[in-house]
Amino acid sequence: MIKTDKRPQYDAHTLRRIYLGTDGCCHICRRKLILEHYARPGIEGAWEVERLVPSQDGGNAHMDNLKPACTLCSLEHGAARPPQFGAKTGSAR
Numbered sequence: 653m654i655k656t657d658k659r660p661q662y663d664a665h666t667l668r669r670i671y672l673g674t675d676g677c678c679h680i681c682r683r684k685l686i687l688e689h690y691a692r693p694g695i696e697g698a699w700e701v702e703r704l705v706p707s708q709d710g711g712n713a714h715m716d717n718l719k720p721a722c723t724l725c726s727l728e729h730g731a732a733r734p735p736q737f738g739a740k741t742g743s744a745r
C-alpha cells in the first residue's frame with residue numbers, strides 16, 4: 653500500500669463519534685457538517701478532524717481532544733500557527 657496522505661486515519665466508528673460530539677457542527681463556527689463528507693474539501697458540509705491540543709504540545713488522540721471542524725476553519729487554524737523560523741536565516745551578505 654502506498655500512503656500519500658499524512659492525515660491520521662480514523663475509522664468510520666471514530667469519525668461518527670467525533671461528529672456526534674458536537675451534534676454534527678463545526679466546533680469553531682457551528683456550521684452544519686455532513687458526516688459522509690469527511691476529508692472532502694470543496695463540497696458542502698466537508699470537514700476535518702482537529703486536535704484541540706496539538707500533538708507536539710502533549711495532545712493525544714483521545715476523543716476529548718478531537719473535534720470536527722469545517723475545512724475553512726481547519727485551514728485557518730493551520731495557517732494561524734506561528735511560522736517556524738530557524739535559528740539561522742543564512743541571508744547575511
Ligand SMILES: [Zn+2]
Nearest residue numbers: 678681722725
Ligand atoms: Zn467552521
